[in-house]
Amino acid sequence: MENIKIKHVIESILFAFADPISAKDIRSVIGEEINVKDVVEAIEELRSEYNENKRGIQILKIEEKYQMCTNKDYEEYVKKMLEPKKKKSLTQATLETLTIIAYKQPITKVEIEEIRGVKCDKAISTLVENDLIKEAGRLNKIGKPILYKTTDEFLKVFGLDTIKALPDIETFEEKIEA
Amino acid sequence: MENIKIKHVIESILFAFADPISAKDIRSVIGEEINVKDVVEAIEELRSEYNENKRGIQILKIEEKYQMCTNKDYEEYVKKMLEPKKKKSLTQATLETLTIIAYKQPITKVEIEEIRGVKCDKAISTLVENDLIKEAGRLNKIGKPILYKTTDEFLKVFGLDTIKALPDIETFEEKIEA
């Protein structure tokens, strides 16, 4: 595969994957014909292109993993756009995330995001910081996503003896249909 | 603001917003100093840059709204990384109802039922839930029946730029093969 194409394939992978991904995982998607070194080189080229031109998108490098994000220079605009649309305050968004984890544990971030329809990194880190959820191993998939579950602190804060004391979701379903 | 900066601010907005957004909404975020025409020009420039260079990211235009997505050319790679969920298509009843709305919008439930010869309440609520159709006001008739029309999501799912891209209904005199 020509160099320029590798770069653009990587661009589409970083865009769609949205979470941090390693050069090794990217290479496993592109195929055997290129090696990890080529992938790293292509990513670094792509990174500097985005970086030097002060582009709206940047590629972050976090512990040997790469992730696309917006340029911090334009934060004021991005913020202005996302805030008025966002009806839920922090407490709401975080509580919603917590509810999903409580009922669906163990669950990965991506699965939570599928339910909520938005990225949940911040909500999850807040919940971890407040000791309401914790990591429960990793799933053996690309990116080795972390599984989350609720903590004993969660039970304490919500006054539950056990996680089974949560109201049954099925009985709730009938209630809202009635 | 200089032209190049506008382009990059727009790039970060399109990336972060992720859903379709109009030039008007982008302009309201950037501020009064530029007009909608400048925004449209900048987006179009950005679009052709992404397009001409076969970049991994593309900018879709759906009914005057813009949205970032991956390049179709690299589908095989992105797909390998993100495995599709079990394909669950719409039932025949729901699909027929959607087709009638797509061609006859805005249309009331009663009019759809006249064409299909059966009740369509269930199909309509499924379509509304899946954001494929939405209410488009009410008819000034007895009972003030709700009018329905298709959404941008409908266009996106069926890969249409605009509702006018649907083939002429008269061409469907002959049965087409599955």
Next chain:
Amino acid sequence: MGYNISLKAYEGPLDLLYDLIVKNKIDIYDISISQITDQYISYMKEMEKMDLEIASEFVIMASKLLEMKSKYLLFKKTEEDEIDPREELIERLIVYKKFKNASQFLRNRQDEGSGVFFRKREEFFQEEKIDLTNLSVDMLINFLPSLLKEKQVKDDTFPRIYKVQTISLEDQINYVRFRINKEGKLSFKELIKSEDKEEIIVTFLSLLELIKTKEIVINQDTFFSDILIKRAE
């Protein structure tokens, strides 16, 4: 002419009539009203025989067909400049046919997929801390609709959201081997991380493979009880 209708489920009376026309290769503009009426009625009789509930729409259409049939006999006899009683039905069927065919176009289109992938919206927060003092289960219940909505979406929706690739058998064998080597013994439930059917199946297959290679032994007390897995000595 003979007919053969399997008792398939029709979307409505028009769907049934259209299917009869297609099956009998009748010219839609020149329907034999008595033939089609007979076939329609016998379909309904079949349904009755099989104790199937017949929707009111089907019954209404049956009476319309019978009415049309008698009017048509009169129309043929007098041959006056009246409107052909079949006309309304023919028009409805043609319109229905067009939309039915168009829906097939959309179905094909949907199956192909658009080949492009989207992202989820970025999140932005102002505050950082949660107040942990006044929390109650009731507050969590407020968010259950989003969980239930997810269930509905899964029941009837498009493959618009893509999930990360699932586990391969090879990976899962390695994982089970790793856990067994580390922990010596554990139960099947402890190996499963999610409710995902695929994960359960792949894990089970891994066990079978590891039994074959004599790396593990398993034990199950009763049917459907949890399986105990031990490292083979």
